[in-house]
Amino acid sequence: MMLTAQDWLAKIHMLPLKRRVRIMNVCGGHERSITMAGIRNALPKTVELIAGPGCPVCICPEEDVYQAIQLALHADVILVAFGDMLRVPVNMSKREVRSLEQAKANGADIRPVASPREAVKIAQENPLRSVVFFAAGFETTTAPVAAMLLEGVPDNLFVLLSGRRTWPAVAMLLDSDTPAFDGLIAPGHVSTVMGPEEWLFVVEKHSIPAAVSGFMPVSLLAAMYSVLRQLLEGKPFLDNCYPELVRPGGNPSAKAQIAQALNDADANWRGIGVIPASGFVLSPRFGSHDARIRFPDFDLAGRKRAGQMPHGCECASVVLGKINPNQCKIYGRSCTPKSPIGPCMVSDEGACRIWWAGGVRNNATVSTEDAQTFVVE
Template identity: 40%
Template structure:
């Protein structure tokens, strides 16, 4: 049964120490009632940032484990996708992308490496900013290397439905979260008792999207926000479902999320994009988890417009020791990787999890992982 949580008559303060203590006590009581260890997975880098930054793991019950799943779109962008963007930049085209993608390693080099060698690679904050560059540079081809989940795919779709310049195109590496959750739920080595779903993606899709998942996999899910109280409250609601052995769904982020989501944004999203199978870096080939431009918008598709010559070389031998895939599948923590903080750092990343601000490894290195505060 899907429910939409309400905060009550009192104004909810999202960094209220007293409320946090009350919720922590509630979590302890729920774990006592459950009587066995519980493993929860969230699928959002913003959740991991909140959990790590505010030291929430230090106040969680000992038997409650909260791990991050494949919730960092930069981290799951596959090497050949980066190689395509690098190849286009090296051909003399302008490649615009988000800052988090700038230093993600491809097979041989990153976009940052390509820029250091003279390619025109620019950091933008939105697809619309990339389209503005195309307007300002009418004699140049401008490619927006588009990454992110539904939250950023919807704005990309909005730009493409707004008659962008003819010299503008999109190299889509957008991903769609629900199929990845299904893959994780089906993994034989993944013991996940419940999912904390991403609130910002659900502002687009609506929390009703998860109803079929909850029913099919008999696993509870709670949509949560990103302040400390949001996270603790969502975990408490999730533990209630687990205690009652109920595969329930709840929206614990009602100030931003509705059951239907942003209907106009969804309509644009599915007008512009189709789903297709694709490799998620370090995880697996996932059916219907990559977003590609639909036939009606194929003339904006960089893969259709250009002959992209990608000749991948040998990957860095250190990548064989990288366990980003296990980390994103919730089967390992960053500090279990022998490269973590040594050979692999934000300044010299081996794996994509160390690059993005939403990558688990970078977050753990910045905030100390599982602090004992």
């Protein structure tokens, strides 16, 4: 008999949890489901759910967003990007253009796209113009970019790639002195492409329980139960609570396409720094389509606060699960979805935006009392 979300919740409440347990997810889709379904508040008080590095827009380097803005403004190109990137602010004074959205308002030809296919179509329809595809994303977004390159793209299409692997960020967290969690909900989509085995290191190297989860509350609660039970029994293993889509080995053809079109590289994560082998770059075979080779680097030497987070923004701590979104001092004050300061309030996968959309309006830094109570409107 298939268990329902209520069944899993009841099973979790029956577990003899004696100490606080922190479970991290590393997927914006997971965080959205957890928040919207009210799972955080439905769990025993001893279980803390932490949103980890699950938002590619949030960690996209400020320098890459700046480069995309400058290309759109000064290189006479059509710049295409996933819609989430358009409102991400960079560190420029308020008098200057600070986002792709503002660049568009200033006359730059910037077009949102939902897929690489749309970028190819725009290049085909505009053969006399250069089209730059600013592609920021994790493995699930990067794999279609690799497929696009291998299928063959128009000569006038160039890729400004800001692709990242998810697992190295988790490895970095676990290798730090203060690992931020006791159990991991591994991302379903990433595992569908790359295979669940990518998360074995969590169990084998760190003896931390892990379970791959889908996006419905029933799958998330099953994964949470698995992780908690593994902890109680002291027998960590990598569970797959999303067997409908996640298969051993992942998607071999997508992985082969990534291997053929892209190379691994050390990569910068906004506000966090360089994480070894966490990024993708175009292989030399596709150098003629690499926007980083084709166009000059517009970043000015000495540009103030280049690469840094905006003043007061604690997105890096939010992304690493070190604080909850509403523990940022400016959450809900100067930073709201209407006027976002940091990228986590811009993207649909950003924890701050998700918490705001889920009705969390209190800023936990206001008082100790508030910090212990999440107000859901």
